[in-house]
Amino acid sequence: MTTHHAKAASPASAGGAAPGPRVPRQRSASGAAVEARRLERRSRRYRWDVRFSPYAFISPFFLFFAAFGLFPLLYTGWASLHQVSLSHPNDMEWVGLGNFTRLWNDEFFWDALRNTFTIGVLSTVPQLAMALGLAHLLNYRMRGSMLFRVAMLAPYATSVAAAAMVFSMLYGRDYGAVNWALGLVGIDAVDWQSGQWSSQFAVSSIVIWRWTGYNTLIYLAAMQAVPGDLYESASLDGASRWQQFRHVTLPSLRPTILFTVVVSTIGATQLFGEPMLFGGGDANGGAGGQFQTLGLYLYEMGWFNRHLGRASAIAWTMFLLLIVIGLVYWALSRWVSRSGGEEG
Amino acid sequence: MRSQVRSTHRSTRRSSRAVALALTATLTTGLLGACSGDGAGGDDGAGGGITLRVGVFGQFGFEEAGLYDAYEDLHPGITIEQDSVTENGDYIAQLRTRLAQNSGLADIQAIEVGNIAEMTGELSDAWVDFGEYGDVDTSHFAPWKIAQATDPEGRIIGLGTDMGPTGICYRTDYFEQAGLPTDRAEVGALFAGGWDAYLAAGADFAAEGPADVAYMDAAGGMFNAVVSGFEERYYDDAGEIVYQDSEAVATAWDLAVEASEAGLTDGQQQFTEEWDRAFANGAFATVASCPAWMLGYIQEKAGEAGRGLWDVADSPTPSNWGGSFIGVPEAGEHREEAVALAAWLTAPEQQARLFTERGSYPSSTTAQQSPEVLDATHPYFGDAPIGRIFGAAAERIPSSPIGPYEQVIQEGITDGLLLVDQGGESPGDAWDEVVSGLDNALAE
Numbered sequence: 001m002t003t004h005h006a007k008a009a010s011p012a013s014a015g016g017a018a019p020g021p022r023v024p025r026q027r028s029a030s031g032a033a034v035e036a037r038r039l040e041r042r043s044r045r046y047r048w049d050v051r052f053s054p055y056a057f058i059s060p061f062f063l064f065f066a067a068f069g070l071f072p073l074l075y076t077g078w079a080s081l082h083q084v085s086l087s088h089p090n091d092m093e094w095v096g097l098g099n100f101t102r103l104w105n106d107e108f109f110w111d112a113l114r115n116t117f118t119i120g121v122l123s124t125v126p127q128l129a130m131a132l133g134l135a136h137l138l139n140y141r142m143r144g145s146m147l148f149r150v151a152m153l154a155p156y157a158t159s160v161a162a163a164a165m166v167f168s169m170l171y172g173r174d175y176g177a178v179n180w181a182l183g184l185v186g187i188d189a190v191d192w193q194s195g196q197w198s199s200q201f202a203v204s205s206i207v208i209w210r211w212t213g214y215n216t217l218i219y220l221a222a223m224q225a226v227p228g229d230l231y232e233s234a235s236l237d238g239a240s241r242w243q244q245f246r247h248v249t250l251p252s253l254r255p256t257i258l259f260t261v262v263v264s265t266i267g268a269t270q271l272f273g274e275p276m277l278f279g280g281g282d283a284n285g286g287a288g289g290q291f292q293t294l295g296l297y298l299y300e301m302g303w304f305n306r307h308l309g310r311a312s313a314i315a316w317t318m319f320l321l322l323i324v325i326g327l328v329y330w331a332l333s334r335w336v337s338r339s340g341g342e343e344g
Numbered sequence: 345m346r347s348q349v350r351s352t353h354r355s356t357r358r359s360s361r362a363v364a365l366a367l368t369a370t371l372t373t374g375l376l377g378a379c380s381g382d383g384a385g386g387d388d389g390a391g392g393g394i395t396l397r398v399g400v401f402g403q404f405g406f407e408e409a410g411l412y413d414a415y416e417d418l419h420p421g422i423t424i425e426q427d428s429v430t431e432n433g434d435y436i437a438q439l440r441t442r443l444a445q446n447s448g449l450a451d452i453q454a455i456e457v458g459n460i461a462e463m464t465g466e467l468s469d470a471w472v473d474f475g476e477y478g479d480v481d482t483s484h485f486a487p488w489k490i491a492q493a494t495d496p497e498g499r500i501i502g503l504g505t506d507m508g509p510t511g512i513c514y515r516t517d518y519f520e521q522a523g524l525p526t527d528r529a530e531v532g533a534l535f536a537g538g539w540d541a542y543l544a545a546g547a548d549f550a551a552e553g554p555a556d557v558a559y560m561d562a563a564g565g566m567f568n569a570v571v572s573g574f575e576e577r578y579y580d581d582a583g584e585i586v587y588q589d590s591e592a593v594a595t596a597w598d599l600a601v602e603a604s605e606a607g608l609t610d611g612q613q614q615f616t617e618e619w620d621r622a623f624a625n626g627a628f629a630t631v632a633s634c635p636a637w638m639l640g641y642i643q644e645k646a647g648e649a650g651r652g653l654w655d656v657a658d659s660p661t662p663s664n665w666g667g668s669f670i671g672v673p674e675a676g677e678h679r680e681e682a683v684a685l686a687a688w689l690t691a692p693e694q695q696a697r698l699f700t701e702r703g704s705y706p707s708s709t710t711a712q713q714s715p716e717v718l719d720a721t722h723p724y725f726g727d728a729p730i731g732r733i734f735g736a737a738a739e740r741i742p743s744s745p746i747g748p749y750e751q752v753i754q755e756g757i758t759d760g761l762l763l764v765d766q767g768g769e770s771p772g773d774a775w776d777e778v779v780s781g782l783d784n785a786l787a788e
Contacts, residue, residue, distance in 0.1 A: 083788055086437075087466040089444050108784055168617060175621045191611075194766040280616045281433070284755070287613075287762035288769075288777065303437055305752060305785045 073319070080312035089308060099313035109314065111289055112297040115200065119275070119293060120268030123204035123211075128260055131212050132253075135219035136245055149220070152213035164206055164277030168193075171202045171278075193279070199291040206274045211267070215260050222256035223249060254336055262329050269322055270295055294318050393421040394678055396685055399450035400428050401435035404668075405506075405702040411694055415685060422681065432456050443470040449673040451682035452689075455502055457492065457667050461746040463502065464495040465583075471501035472672040472679055480687045484710040488743035493669050502669030503690040504707035506698065508635030509737035510569065510663050511656045512542070513642060516726065518629040522553030528728060532658035539570050539599050539660060542632065546608040549629060558610035558628040563600040563765040564758035565614055569633035570596035572744075573661025578754070579747035585786065587753050588779065597757070597775070604765045611765050620645045626653075635665040636705035636734045643724045655726045662737035667707060705734050712738055749786055756782045 082092035171192040179189040272295035283300035285292025302311030412424040429435035493502035546559040574592030623645035695706035720731035760778035
């Protein structure tokens, strides 16, 4: 019986992990009792194994997460309710929600939020549109498609530091290649870094350059999962390539597009490395803060101005902002899948 | 037979599971251990020797000049190890957290002058008082250097390494084209009347000099040159922030704005890639605040093409820019030995050696007067007698009170000047932005 039980409980008997059915051997009465106890014990151990082992196996992740994700999150939340100096992180003075309420009147915070939003739009929208188009092109049969796919991913594999350094040199005011090229066609040199829009455009271009290939590959993978007979029947109905893209590819890609939008939004909200390195390593985001993102403002507040409590409040506000954005997307995705279902 | 096979099968299964469990356990405990067990370095045990760790930033020079090897030869049984962090910004962030937690500290830690007020202020308790050690001679340092490293209770928490007395760097070829004097003594005399005289020469330069060359690099550089010549800048003697009412800031701001509006600047921001490349392209004729250590920087950025073109003259108001200290954290295990090493590393002979090998100008007046420093010349800068030029400048450096937010205030103001110089904003608006930005940055 116990063997039966064991077999039933084993999810992976095919893998040989569970003891298979066994033939009980003939023993004396007392021997049988011992044997039964032994089996009972073994089966109990086995049950525990099945029940608890998976938790043990995934525990490293959760232990790491608790140490490096959850604890900092909660500690930051606690610090955000205090006045804390970076020089003495252990001396906290309770200020309640003061660090949050002051953000309401903090013009620098709102500037940073606005910059984060505009850079986010400037980088995410062209990035995803280009990725979609490129994925569509790569989806055709062509020579050396592997080469193109690898080339697509190369910017993603480049370190942000290297990319931002090269771009800030390209966008140099006096000796940058971009201004040199503009000069060739008779356009005056642009002081990329000191202008509001020019600097945000420059930072966005670094983001676009780095992430377009990554999104292209995600789209490409999704496109290859679209059944070919859909295209076949569409072309039988006389649909052009554009119509096929519009009415077959796009609807099939909806969940994927939503995924990339969510991931890009989170990335854009936390944007830090590109504007920091574009500004030569300063966290001020330009002399007038013209490309200071929320991430940079948080860093400047905590590590340059040394107000850890205020920095923590900014961090938590960003976190809450992302939760709100996440909820909006979640509602949107439900709406999309419902309307998609109606269509299908 | 069958059961035997099975049992071996099970046992290997069990043992592999045990391995997996052990691995998980070691990984997690190792992880936790890594968080807690980052103690200050220690004995290496072998032969009762001591290992002293020195934490520095950038190319600090001790190791490069061979000072550790020399000390190890003098003191058998002592081994010196150095941890270097490239950027001072990263270094100081790490040092702050380690001082606050009193762990992970080296036996000797370097402190840049921009951070010294923080160390003598809030974090003073974390450092050893050199005054308590009778055999440490502090009389050979420039008095203001010792004053900067002394906390309100009179404890000396750092010993000076180098300092940065300033001159004015200029391009002789451009000056010649503009009909200005090129000899460094005459150029020094031309500027001797003060910063107004420097700007007046700039007006001549703009009128007569090469058309595509600016007189100076940056309005921010002009500001720093002027403001540093005053005793009271951003903080008063009581440690209060006074930048809004300070005569130094007002004078320096006005002169920098004047230079910018007269078109005398190249609109650069110092220590950026563009600034570096402007050196290589010879885009400007002078650097208003040119400390001793910047000569090496200019040589590196301007390259061989600039050899013999650059020179250095006396500044009308010499001041100090940069320089460092070394201190011994209280948390160290070998404080006695570390103090002895720190005293030796900053002694006049070693400072002179650091100057001849690395170009770091000594903060020890005794070292400044030593023949090898006094007679030093710089081949790249037309064999300028830098030992005498910077020696004379060092004597005139004002002793300014420094506060913990020195860097924040200075960068806030130079950012405002950048808005004027690059963005074409009106000086009044830019100043308002400086004040509101600093109000926000300084609010607890």
